[in-house]
Amino acid sequence: MNLLIQGGKVFQNQKLENKDIRVLGEHFKEIEPNLKPEAKEIKIDITGKTVLPGFINSHDHLLASYLPKVGGIEKHLSWLSYDNLYKSSGVFAERQQIDPELLYYLGAYKNLFSGVTTVFDHIPHQVQNPFRGILPIKLIEEYSLSHSIGTYNLNWGEGPALEYRMAEHANLPFVTHLGEGLDEDSKQSLKKLEKLNALGPHSVLVHCLPFGQKEVELIKEKGASVVWCPTSNLHIFGKTTNIKLFLDMGVNVCLGTDFSPSGATNLLEEIKFAKSVYEEAYGESLSELTLLQMITENPRKAFRMGNPNSILPGQVADFIVIRNENHSDDLQISNLKQKDIDLIVIDGFPIYGSANYQSIFSDLNLETENLVVEGESKIVVGSPKKLVGQVSMSVGYKKELAFLPNF
Numbered sequence: 001m002n003l004l005i006q007g008g009k010v011f012q013n014q015k016l017e018n019k020d021i022r023v024l025g026e027h028f029k030e031i032e033p034n035l036k037p038e039a040k041e042i043k044i045d046i047t048g049k050t051v052l053p054g055f056i057n058s059h060d061h062l063l064a065s066y067l068p069k070v071g072g073i074e075k076h077l078s079w080l081s082y083d084n085l086y087k088s089s090g091v092f093a094e095r096q097q098i099d100p101e102l103l104y105y106l107g108a109y110k111n112l113f114s115g116v117t118t119v120f121d122h123i124p125h126q127v128q129n130p131f132r133g134i135l136p137i138k139l140i141e142e143y144s145l146s147h148s149i150g151t152y153n154l155n156w157g158e159g160p161a162l163e164y165r166m167a168e169h170a171n172l173p174f175v176t177h178l179g180e181g182l183d184e185d186s187k188q189s190l191k192k193l194e195k196l197n198a199l200g201p202h203s204v205l206v207h208c209l210p211f212g213q214k215e216v217e218l219i220k221e222k223g224a225s226v227v228w229c230p231t232s233n234l235h236i237f238g239k240t241t242n243i244k245l246f247l248d249m250g251v252n253v254c255l256g257t258d259f260s261p262s263g264a265t266n267l268l269e270e271i272k273f274a275k276s277v278y279e280e281a282y283g284e285s286l287s288e289l290t291l292l293q294m295i296t297e298n299p300r301k302a303f304r305m306g307n308p309n310s311i312l313p314g315q316v317a318d319f320i321v322i323r324n325e326n327h328s329d330d331l332q333i334s335n336l337k338q339k340d341i342d343l344i345v346i347d348g349f350p351i352y353g354s355a356n357y358q359s360i361f362s363d364l365n366l367e368t369e370n371l372v373v374e375g376e377s378k379i380v381v382g383s384p385k386k387l388v389g390q391v392s393m394s395v396g397y398k399k400e401l402a403f404l405p406n407f
Contacts (some may be wrong), residue, residue, distance in 0.1 A: 001023075001042070001349065002043070002075060003042050003044060004020065004023075004043045004044065005046055006045055007046055007048075008050060008321065009340060010050075010291075011050070011053065011311065012226040012309070014289060014343075018159055019033050020034065021035075022260070022347070023270070024348075026314060027313075027314060027348065028314065028315050031311065044357070046309075046321050048323075049321050051321055052296070052321075052322060053267045053318050053319055054118060054318035055115045056119025056231055056296060056300070057116045057120065057256055057295070057301030058124070058256040059229055059258055060111070060120065060121055060225045060256060060257055060258065060259060061258070061259035062107030063100055063121075065103050065156060065259075065260050066076070066095040066401070067261075067402055067403070068147075070086045070091050070092070070402040071262065072084050074174050078182075078185065079148065079236070080181075082357075083371065086262075092261075094395050097395055101130070102390055103253055104131040105135065108135040108137045108226070109121070109136065109380075109384045109404060110401075111267065112344065113338050113373060113405075114341070114349065114406070115268065115322070115336070116137060117318040117346050117377060118138045118139070119137055120137055120139075120141070120256070120299070122177075124145070128141075132166065136352070136381055140345075142301070144171050146174075146177065147177060147204075149176055149190075157158070160198040161318065163198070164197065164198035164200065164202065173202055173303045175201045176193070176198075176206065177211050178193060178207060179209050181209060181237065182239065184315055186209065190215050191254035193205075194218070199224060200223060200386040201223035204224070204226075204303065205219065205224055205226050205227070208241050208246075209233060209240065209241055211241070216245050216249050216251065217249065218244075220249045222252075224252075225253070226264045227254045227255070227302075228241055228243050228253055228254070228256070228275055229270075230243075231257070231263050231273050232257070232259070244281070252301050252405035254294055254295070254298045255291075256304050265377065266337050266338070266403050269331055271334055272335075274291065274294075274336055275334040288331040288333045292333050297309065297310075316348075317345055318346050319344035320344050322336060322342055322381075323343075339373055339375065339376040341353075342354050349366075350366070352383050353379060365380050367383075368386065369380065371384065373405050385407040388401070388407055389407075
């Protein structure tokens with residue numbers, strides 16, 4: 001399939017530029033001003049709109065894509081304390097009645113409706129494998145992992161030392177929760193990781209709550225990346241990472257929602273919350289460019305996804321179109337709403353967009369569903385309405401989930 005995207009501003013070279021985009025099959029072919037139409041191309045006019053790389057949610061647990069949230073009043077010192085609360089809740093008991101495939105689809109649509117094209121789903125491979133390639137978004141499939149580092153870690157993988165060596169050998173990310181808490185075990189987790197020879201440029205460290213200058217210097221020295229999940233951190237622990245320290249030291253920082261029981265409703269909410277938390281904590285603004293990098297370039301570096309600049313000829317065509325009603329040349333990330341997501345293209349195929357693209361979806365013979373998001377008519381591949389119906393049948397009443405439209 002060939003697409004010609006015309007008339008918009010494209011984010012390249014860390015700025016917005018007036019360019020057209022030609023997509024051939026799954027890849028970008030040309031990105032230049034004033035491209036001439038070719039035969040058998042589907043032409044999409046996006047005048048007054050902006051093209052951004054597809055967003056990457058760097059930390060989620062799709063199997064736990066269910067609501068309402070649990071806890072939030074009592075604050076915890078360790079992840080295990082919160083996990084015990086969650087596992088004993090009625091929400092968890094209800095979730096257990098739902099087929100894992102339905103939960104994965106819930107998580108996929110949750111992410112898709114906020115502009116996410118790719119998710120890192122932190123789970124052992126054998127759990128994730130059945131859902132690869134069937135969801136409306138992409139999963140990062142190549143990684144080694146540990147659940148966490150410390151006394152109470154779950155036995156995911158072959159142990160951090162071997163998993164890290166596997167990551168080095170195959171040029172993969174090694175992903176683990178680290179410092180997920182404020183107790184002594186969490187504080188010592190970085191030292192334990194270093195002693196296991198599992199701290200290095202392949203390491204992707206999620207949370208890192210209790211760390212200070214010395215620990216951040218070590219993480220920077222070793223070339224590891226960090227994933228920040230402020231909504232979940234504050235919900236569970238009442239505290240989040242000293243993220244300014246990481247940014248000032250030049251650590252590669254990504255942004256993630258964490259799982260639905262404690263995390264943000266979606267990535268757009270996480271972006272807004274991250275900006276407000278940063279401003280409140282440090283008395284200065286977190287730039288729009290930095291926020292965009294946390295959900296595009298930085299995850300591509302951390303998860304070893306190739307060139308950090310994803311909108312280039314030859315790269316896989318994963319991108320989103322957003323409305324730019326002010327026709328501004330400045331990035332606008334932190335104020336994006338779901339209704340502002342105008343079009344999402346993954347692997348060169350439109351997956352979700354405004355209803356005015358109906359003819360394009362029809363021409364491609366895609367199975368779609370019409371829905372209303374924040375008062376705006378949209379069209380999506382698949383059937384989230386049917387999905388919610390199946391969930392409702394599983395639990396025995398009409399289920400509403402804040403990360404999906406009401407049906």
